[in-house]
Structure formats: structure tokens, C-alpha cells
Amino acid sequence: MRKFFRVVVFSLFLASAGTLTCAEAAFHQGDQGQDIASIQAQLNALGYNVGSVDGDFGEATAIAVGKFQRDRGLENDGVIGTDTYRAIMGREIPVSRDGSSSLVRRVVQSSLRYQGVPYVFGGGSPSGFDCSGFTRYVFAQAGIYLPRSADEQYEVGQYVSYSRLQPGDLVYFTTYEAGASHVGIYLGNGQFISATSSRGIAIARMDSGYWGDRYLGARRVL
Structure with missing residues (x-):
């Protein structure tokens, strides 16, 4: 029954992700790069x-x-x-990367596949992940290779403001030490997935009391 429920939720998420199309390419105040x-x-x-x-x-x-x-x-x-x-x-604007791109879909689909995998400090495989091991593994499945630790991953890609987060962006939080000490993958609709010490790979809301107070920033590498 639990497996069936996950399949239904996964299917509904992919259907909603399909609505993230036709986003016009644009640069706004707060962008960097x-x-x-x-x-x-x-x-x-x-x-x-x-x-x-x-x-x-x-x-x-x-x-x-x-x-x-x-x-x-x-x-x-x-x-x-x-x-x-x-x-x-004097030329056309670069095409916007939106939630419907095949690469983003691949990362999102891969991340959801590991829900429930236990947290293991230093873990970087489906037998157990820590936060940066999880993001590194998922992105590697899409051919994108990230540094090992959360603070090192925070140094790659392009800065993204909170208001312009898109599925597949890496989101960072300050938890057990100053700076980027936790990382997850943004899923859209105010949710992200990450390896947590309490629940393993799990989905949470960006604006929850715990994560909202600890949000640091986001990076786009796709």
C-alpha cells in the first residue's frame, strides 16, 4: 500500500511539473552570474x-x-x-531553463526515487546518504558532478533568489555549523527533498518553522 501511495504521489508531481512550461527567459534584479x-x-x-x-x-x-x-x-x-x-x-536572449527540461526531470525523478533511504553520515550511495552525498549522487546520474561537501557545492553554479527558485535548483541551509551545512534539491511548490538525520531522504517545505529559519540561499547548476 505504501509503495502504491508513493507511485500515485510521484505521478501527480510529474503532472504538475509539466505545467511549468513556456517560462519567458528574463533577467531580474537579484540575479547574479x-x-x-x-x-x-x-x-x-x-x-x-x-x-x-x-x-x-x-x-x-x-x-x-x-x-x-x-x-x-x-x-x-x-x-x-x-x-x-x-x-x-544585439542577439537573442539565452533560452530559459525551466521545470520541463529533460535534464531537470531526470534529476527530480531520480531524487524522488530514493525517498525513505536512511541517513548515513558520509554516505553517498542508495544504501545510505548524507545531505551532500545525496545531491552529488542524484546529479551524477544526470551527468553533472558536484563537489562532495555542502559548503563546496554552495560555491558552484549560479546564484538564484528565493522568489525565482525552479525545480532542480540546489537549496542550502545553515544547521549544525555556520555557512552551508545542509543541501537539498528544490522540487517546486515550496518543497525540497534532502537527506535528513531524522527521516532519511524526505520531502519538506521550504517555509516550515525549522527550514525556513535556516535557509541560506540557492544555486542553479542545470
């Missing part, structure tokens, strides 16, 4: 001062984008969508 640095450099070259080219879409960059949009007759929303990106960079 090399794409943002390239945009900043181009805005500076065009005479729209963003200050330091640091790859951080902060207030100065948002103001510069707004001025550029006004001058070019674009929608003045401070968001770098398809039209604004094309006008700034």
Missing part, C-alpha cells in the same frame, strides 16, 4: 553607467536598464526580457 556581467559591460559601453561590472544585478544596474528602456521606447519595467536583451546585446 556571468550573463549579468556581460550585460553590465555592454550597458557601460553604451553610456548607461552601472558602476562596477560585478555580475550582480543590483539597484544601479536596474536603474541603468530602466533608462535604457525609456530611451529605446521599450517597456520600462527594469527587467531584461527578450526585447531589452536583444536591444542591449
Whole structure:
């Protein structure tokens, strides 16, 4: 009966994940990474001062984008969508990675498959996982190789703001020590899956009293 219940829940989750389609590619305030640095450099070259080219879409960059949009007759929303990106960079915006991509589905499906596997400190196989061993193993099944520890994994990929989390993102928490000491995989709808010492591989809510108070940040490697 328990196995049947898991299959039903798994099927319902995949069905809901299928609704995460057609997300328009865009860069927003709070985003970070090399794409943002390239945009900043181009805005500076065009005479729209963003200050330091640091790859951080902060207030100065948002103001510069707004001025550029006004001058070019674009929608003045401070968001770098398809039209604004094309006008700034002279090429099409990179395709957005959304929850319907095959790679994301592979990671999500793999993570759900191990629900109930016990927690083992230092574990990195289906016989037992710790938190970073679990994420490393699941991503390796999709051909993506992460460092071993949670704090090392926190240094890879692109920073993602809480409001823009997508399935497959890595989410980090501060638990038994300062910094990124726990990591899980975001599933969507405010939920993530991780290896916990109390329940093994289990799904939890990001905004629960325990995890919500300990949330540190997120990274996107897909």
C-alpha cells in the first residue's frame, strides 16, 4: 500500500511539473552570474553607467536598464526580457531553463526515487546518504558532478533568489555549523527533498518553522 501511495504521489508531481512550461527567459534584479556581467559591460559601453561590472544585478544596474528602456521606447519595467536583451546585446536572449527540461526531470525523478533511504553520515550511495552525498549522487546520474561537501557545492553554479527558485535548483541551509551545512534539491511548490538525520531522504517545505529559519540561499547548476 505504501509503495502504491508513493507511485500515485510521484505521478501527480510529474503532472504538475509539466505545467511549468513556456517560462519567458528574463533577467531580474537579484540575479547574479556571468550573463549579468556581460550585460553590465555592454550597458557601460553604451553610456548607461552601472558602476562596477560585478555580475550582480543590483539597484544601479536596474536603474541603468530602466533608462535604457525609456530611451529605446521599450517597456520600462527594469527587467531584461527578450526585447531589452536583444536591444542591449544585439542577439537573442539565452533560452530559459525551466521545470520541463529533460535534464531537470531526470534529476527530480531520480531524487524522488530514493525517498525513505536512511541517513548515513558520509554516505553517498542508495544504501545510505548524507545531505551532500545525496545531491552529488542524484546529479551524477544526470551527468553533472558536484563537489562532495555542502559548503563546496554552495560555491558552484549560479546564484538564484528565493522568489525565482525552479525545480532542480540546489537549496542550502545553515544547521549544525555556520555557512552551508545542509543541501537539498528544490522540487517546486515550496518543497525540497534532502537527506535528513531524522527521516532519511524526505520531502519538506521550504517555509516550515525549522527550514525556513535556516535557509541560506540557492544555486542553479542545470
